[in-house]
Amino acid sequence: MFEKCLPPIYWDGDAVAILDQRVLPHQEKILLCTKPQQVVTAIKNMSIRGAPAVGVAGAMALALGAYHIQAADTRTFKRKFVRLCEQVKNARPTGNNLSWAVEKVYSVIQGNPDAEVPELQELIRRKADEILAQDVQDNLAIGKWGKEIIPRGAKILTYCNAGALATADYGTAVGVIRAAYAEDPTIEVYACETRPFLQGARLTAYELQCARIPVTLITDNSVGSLMQANGVDVVVVGADRIAANGDTANKIGTYTVAVLAHTHNVPFYVAAPRSTIDPTIPDGSAIPIEQRDPREVTHFFGRPIAPKEVKALNPAFDVTPNKYIHGIITEVGILRKPFKQSIRKALQES
Numbered sequence: 001m002f003e004k005c006l007p008p009i010y011w012d013g014d015a016v017a018i019l020d021q022r023v024l025p026h027q028e029k030i031l032l033c034t035k036p037q038q039v040v041t042a043i044k045n046m047s048i049r050g051a052p053a054v055g056v057a058g059a060m061a062l063a064l065g066a067y068h069i070q071a072a073d074t075r076t077f078k079r080k081f082v083r084l085c086e087q088v089k090n091a092r093p094t095g096n097n098l099s100w101a102v103e104k105v106y107s108v109i110q111g112n113p114d115a116e117v118p119e120l121q122e123l124i125r126r127k128a129d130e131i132l133a134q135d136v137q138d139n140l141a142i143g144k145w146g147k148e149i150i151p152r153g154a155k156i157l158t159y160c161n162a163g164a165l166a167t168a169d170y171g172t173a174v175g176v177i178r179a180a181y182a183e184d185p186t187i188e189v190y191a192c193e194t195r196p197f198l199q200g201a202r203l204t205a206y207e208l209q210c211a212r213i214p215v216t217l218i219t220d221n222s223v224g225s226l227m228q229a230n231g232v233d234v235v236v237v238g239a240d241r242i243a244a245n246g247d248t249a250n251k252i253g254t255y256t257v258a259v260l261a262h263t264h265n266v267p268f269y270v271a272a273p274r275s276t277i278d279p280t281i282p283d284g285s286a287i288p289i290e291q292r293d294p295r296e297v298t299h300f301f302g303r304p305i306a307p308k309e310v311k312a313l314n315p316a317f318d319v320t321p322n323k324y325i326h327g328i329i330t331e332v333g334i335l336r337k338p339f340k341q342s343i344r345k346a347l348q349e350s
């Protein structure tokens with residue numbers, strides 16, 4: 001970890017340890033998962049969340065599962081492993097990193113047709129470790145490229161949590177902020193609280209405080225008036241899935257921030273590793289949007305805040321059309337318009 005906050009996920013012996021993000025920042029509780037199904041549950045209930053962190057958790061669930069599969073022969077092992085891959089992949093639908101990670105891990109099986117079960121288990125574990133380590137490297141590179149777009153003394157607005165907690169470490173949008181702050185300690189950050197799960201209030205504010213980066217928490221509905229008062233110089237957010245044309249799914253409310261930024265001439269950047277890009281989806285209209293339990297809207301930490309039985313909608317993500325995005329900061333550089341071309345080129349790079 002780069003500052004004092006705990007890492008979101010790590011191996012503790014043969015178990016997967018997950019920092020339970022549902023109870024942060026007031027409790028630092030570790031969930032020890034000894035079975036892959038426990039990791040899947042932690043992804044579904046958002047004990048671990050953020051697209052890259054969910055991808056890493058998926059890979060670790062598969063590594064854990066590979067050691068637990070009871071199989072008398074390699075064929076049975078592979079059949080059961082494919083079933084586990086499906087379960088893991090379906091844990092959350094919107095973030096691309098999860099299916100990307102599952103496919104990376106599954107490629108170990110495809111690439112080693114003659115390997116016996118113990119060798120496959122070892123190779124799968126190694127692949128999961130590689131995915132975790134690569135995510136940290138990608139975030140450091142995103143920070144290095146991204147700091148260039150942050151003006152001196154900038155007031156940066158970010159949304160949801162795209163920090164160390166949402167990745168293997170360091171963060172994407174927060175990685176850009178960390179890298180910029182290391183060179184210019186006069187920058188300041190506005191973190192939007194991010195209803196209904198409050199990733200901004202609970203997680204981004206906590207992480208930035210740990211890193212001693214000046215942060216001011218705002219309600220989501222004050223973004224417009226803050227921009228109107230020239231209070232924001234640049235917006236940097238993370239992403240859950242980026243279509244081939246640059247349309248970007250991110251936490252619900254990101255689209256509103258992008259439209260406001262456009263109206264107020266504030267540059268709006270997305271920071272994400274290439275594992276978030278889904279080149280099979282031509283534009284944002286085909287991105288699957290997770291619908292979550294309406295109780296997250298009608299209740300606040302288990303307490304009802306709305307009239308009993310009122311209907312509530314709870315889409316977890318929205319899509320920002322590419323026209324509102326100034327650039328996509330990746331580990332191989334900042335992608336600019338036309339995104340179709342720059343994305344295709346970035347995906348070809350090694």
Ligand SMILES: CSC[C@@H](O)[C@@H](O)C(=O)COP(=O)(O)O
Nearest residue numbers: 049050051160162166238239251
């Ligand atoms: C580097 S994380 C980028 C995104 O995953 C993040 O902004 C986000 O939308 C997280 O949503 P969540 O529902 O908390 O998993």
